Amino acid sequence: MAPPYSNGYGYSSSALPTPSYDYNYRSNGDFQSICDDIFSSVRSMLDRISGYANGRRRQTIWSLVMKGVQQSKRNMTRRRLLSFPHLLVALWVLVMLWGERWVFASRVRSCDWDHWEDWPAGATPHRLIFVADPQIIDPKSYPGRPWPLNPLTVAITDNYMRRSYTQLQKQLHPDTVFFLGDLFDGGREWKTAHGNFDDPEWAKGNRPADEEKYLNEWHRKYGQDFWMQEYARFGNIFYDSWNLGGVFPGPGQRGRKLISSLPGNHDLGFGAEVKVPARHRFNAYFGETNRVDVIGNHTFVSVDTVSLSAGTSSMRDRVDLEPIYGPVQEFLKSVKATKRRATEKEVRFWRGSIEDLAFDHKVEDINSADYNHLPTMDLKDRAPEFPTVLLTHVPLYRDPGTPCGPLREHWPPAKPPKGQTTPVIPDHRNAISVSHGYQYQNVLSPEDSVRLIKSIGNVVHAFSGDDHDYCELVHTPDQENVREITVKSISMAMGVPTPGFQMVSLYNPIDERGNPLPGSPKTTLQTHLCLLPQQLSTFVRYAVLGVLSVVVLIARAFLVPILNLQPFALDPSSRYPASAVLPVFKAKAEGDEGAARDINPTSSGTSSSKFPSARMMSSARTRGQSMSQRATSPNPKGSQGKWGWGQNNKGPRIEIRRDGYYDNRDRNGGTGGWQPAASSRSRSRSTWGLVGREIWTTCWRVAWMVLLFFGWLTYKG
Structure with missing residues (x-):
């Protein structure tokens, strides 16, 4: 007789054997x-x-x-790790590593300087890169987007620029990097710690309706602290990876520089609506917006043209705009002298002389002192002249419909008529639109463009941004036939499928006085457009691979029962350890009550079964004790039970399927036999259940592992 605390099988509930559920996954x-x-x-x-x-x-x-x-x-287990769904995940890992990492290195490496530079043997050119319109995404960019989508857009676009710029530094090692404005998207909207940031009365109502309704929220939530966070975010993308390009400059170069002080209309505003407090903040953190730099024996002049445009605004005669355009106009008045001083300082460095001014140490009477011959860096007509490069965020003026050339992505040039060898002019689709609107103007006014060229002097090339797409043209004689390149945006969110950056190689060898050496190349500047990966194409590849993955997994699920493949999905009945509820048994011994109704005494078929042990829960203990008591009651017929482990004549009961009889005499000449109790309908249901479990389990396994890996790549940047 089993003790009252047993489970009826001879084991105490606290000492039940531990079930094993390895199912061939040992x-x-x-x-x-x-x-x-x-x-x-x-x-x-x-x-x-x-x-x-x-x-x-x-x-x-x-x-x-x-x-x-x-x-x-x-x-x-090894079999499970090397199963088909996991192999498919491995394929996804390789594809995403290519799309999120390796393709950036491959694209940038294909732009290497040696692939397109054409200088004399032994030349040591200065290598410079222009980055335009990063315009990092912020709350102003997509104000109507829901919460999950907007942060995801920020993360994806930031990662795109970070990966591109990191490879730019690693693969190309530029000596100088220039940013051409629009560092932020909503920089002009975030309030400063000091100064009046409200729109002037005459400008209220000029905003588009979709911005006007968010204005109060922006001014309430986003101020100086938020701008500082955006500044740190910009630095994380573009400043932190600077040393990846090397600590030391290339051969024969003075040093490496990163200059990001040129503002755009998204940083300050445009023309009469420039936010002066925002410009003061921009100057404090990025440097003077109007400056002269001598780089690679070329003079680069950066001009704040978004502020300059206020001088030709239609509002100039109605309101006082001098605080906006005044500083840049003062800069242009003295820019030629500033160029000469910067050139002389550079020549002194290469000559090995003292770069700064040296005064004689002597005492003179103030009334007899000679002020006409003071030491100066401005040698006037004796100063050497380096080729000058103009940098402006807004492109110079051109006639409407002036084509931008074959490298423009928005629209290729119009096909010329038969027999015409020159480009089609006007070609409005291939051109930058000559238009303006709230806080933007696609090109400078004719007056400002001519004034820039004349004031600076000796401009051989100009580089601009703002348009987001590539545009190259030679201006008219009134703008001194200056060649201008509008640089592509480096961001994937600026409406141009293929972002890029502009590479410039400078070679202008000089003597000790700053004059070109005999035999120097006439053209001292070469350019190359480097195109970055199309992120939209990458996402399309992901979508195609996703559809193919689902199709392949569905096809495999259907082949599992047909080809008797190893199922990936675990049997639902064996997925977790057995519960505490005891199974329901039918009578096995002939002497048991109801046995005559369930078992045919004349049947010769027997069955055997292994009973998995189960841990008894407190809620089921009473039911187990009741079974034990029934198992130890005397057998009416006095028969000795031979089933189970208990010392009783009435062992455990198992469920016996009702087998059916089939007659195959007509087909095989036999006398008939037994068939399993499961019908064809139940087998069909079991097969479809297996297929359904395989589809769901494999698709879900691949989906969450792929999304997890993509999330990790996104988090790592």
């Missing part, structure tokens, strides 16, 4: 030992955490942990 001994240590540690930790919880809650937590650990053990 692990080696070392892994089992590690798992046991982990189980022990986790259980101790949970005991401490849930020390004040009741037993039921502690048992529930432990049950969930054990289910998770059991599932992990099954998934860590």
